[in-house]
Amino acid sequence: MIDTRPVTVAVVGYGYWGSKHVRVLSGRHDVSVVVVDESEERREAAATHHRGIGTASCLADALDVVDAVILATPPTTHAKLALTALHARKHVLVEKPLATSAADAENLVAQAAESGVTLMTGHTFEYNSAVAKLKEVVSSGTLGRILYIDAARLSLGRYQPDVDVVWDLAPHDISILSHLLDELPSAVSVWKQRNIGDRFADVAYLRMYFERAATHAVVHVSWLDPCKVRRVTVVGDQRMAVYNDLSDNERVRIYDSGVDIRGFDSEGTARTMPVTYRSGDIVSPYLYFQEPLQVQDDHFVDCVRTGARPRTPGERGLDIVRVLEAADAASASGGVEPVRGLVGVPPG
Ligand SMILES: NC(=O)c1ccc[n+]([C@@H]2O[C@H](COP(=O)([O-])OP(=O)(O)OC[C@H]3O[C@@H](n4cnc5c(N)ncnc54)[C@H](O)[C@@H]3O)[C@@H](O)[C@H]2O)c1
CATH class of the missing domain: 3.40.50.720 (NAD(P)-binding Rossmann-like Domain)
Structure with missing residues (x-):
């Protein structure tokens, strides 16, 4: 009942x-x-x-x-x-x-x-059906081995009064990427810059290493960009997928595209480009889209009623904060910093 x-x-x-x-x-x-x-x-x-x-x-x-x-x-x-x-x-x-x-x-x-x-x-x-579809695509192996992931979350504003752009926007991308790959990053490096005002960085690039997937992700976050962008590109050695949160009806696209190494059969070919390109179908799977915030808050109300453990419990929030702290340490050291003490909550 x-x-x-x-x-x-x-x-x-x-x-x-x-x-x-x-x-x-x-x-x-x-x-x-x-x-x-x-x-x-x-x-x-x-x-x-x-x-x-x-x-x-x-x-x-x-x-x-x-x-x-x-x-x-x-x-x-x-x-x-x-x-x-x-x-x-x-x-x-x-x-x-x-x-x-x-x-x-x-x-x-x-x-x-x-x-x-x-x-x-x-x-x-993590309550967004497009992210769920992308996770399904990544987990199915359709893309092949994940070579790298590129994420961008850009717009003009909204400047925040108490945290920098990394703490404001990157939690979204760290949560999406760790959800897609079923693991948290083990190391992080960052370049960030303050352009406007004298307090917080407003543009940053994070690079994260995911050990089990043996892949890197680059996350670009900015409050100082003329274009609004909310995009995650997953590049595999078989196919590539793009999640564009701003698209009305094609939030996820799978590109049957790639690049192969061309074999050399004679001395003469040594000066030609050593690759061939594959361009096939672009498929956009059907998504039943419900407002993610509604899904999230409905889930919270269910958890309040039943005592069920939420899909994104406090421990998951703690893990994301640990990655953000490692990004701060990496910004200070200018190097690559390990992410320490992860709880390792399996992403919902
Ligand atoms: N999940 C998402 O997609 C998403 C999107 C945007 C913002 N956020 C998060 O939501 C939070 C709020 O962001 P925002 O952009 O709405 O901020 P905001 O500045 O627009 O609103 C904050 C409100 O909190 C009130 N407030 C501040 N301190 C208070 C206190 N101690 N008691 C009662 N009221 C208080 C302020 O008067 C203001 O109305 C942040 O943590 C932000 O990271 C999440």
Whole structure:
């Protein structure tokens, strides 16, 4: 029997992303939402858009009346707010990144276990059916041996006040790539640069090594690019696949393309290009597409009701934070840094 007991969720932070959580949760008849935002203007905006919704100016004021909490506040506030909710034995979903240090993220995982509640991380792309299709393609061996992966997440903005572009955008790509390959990167190097303002880097390239797959991935993230790009290209020695999150109806394309080494049969061919190109069909598999945030938040509500372990538990958020910390260390050292202490949660 389907459990439809009402669940009350506090969404903390009614900004760009929190307002989307409120929209998807408000569409459910079995979920009540309380919006928590320290800004009066944002609380008024929530109350105007969603008639009858409860509001509060701080999390402590809402805790008595909710079963669960979703944190969509700036990253540096996550650890403190999540601890408050976990101490009160509330189930918690924290937006990416789970915390801004591995020590804080570890603390949250430990507190969730002690309180006996669910801690989930908002790795939205792991609830995206196009990413699931790409994973299916990679796992099936259709592409052959993975030679390298290239990911790009670029646009003009949105500059963040408390973290750099790596901590803001790369959690998405680290979560997608480790989900695709079923492993976390074991080493990382990074080049990043601050162009605007005096605080945080706004463009970066990360290079990650995936040991079991014996392959590298390069991730380009930027708040300073004229074009919006959300793309992952997986290059295999048999075929290649491109996931373009901005495409309306062809989010995943599989290219039957490649390059082969040409054999030499005489001295005369030694000066010609030593390769031949293969260009075949481009196939775009059918995808049943549901808004990933809706899928993620529905899953969270199910976990709250049933006590099931989420597909992206706190431990997975902790692992991604460890990769981000290794990227910081690599930026400081200018070299390649190992990613230490991974929990190694199998990606959902
Ligand atoms: N999963 C995704 O695809 C995705 C996309 C965008 C943002 N995010 C994440 O969502 C989070 C929020 O990002 P955003 O772009 O919506 O930020 P934002 O600045 O637009 O909104 C943050 C809101 O939080 C409120 N706030 C700040 N501190 C608070 C506190 N202590 N108590 C109550 N309210 C507080 C602010 O008043 C503001 O309304 C970040 O962690 C970001 O990384 C995730």
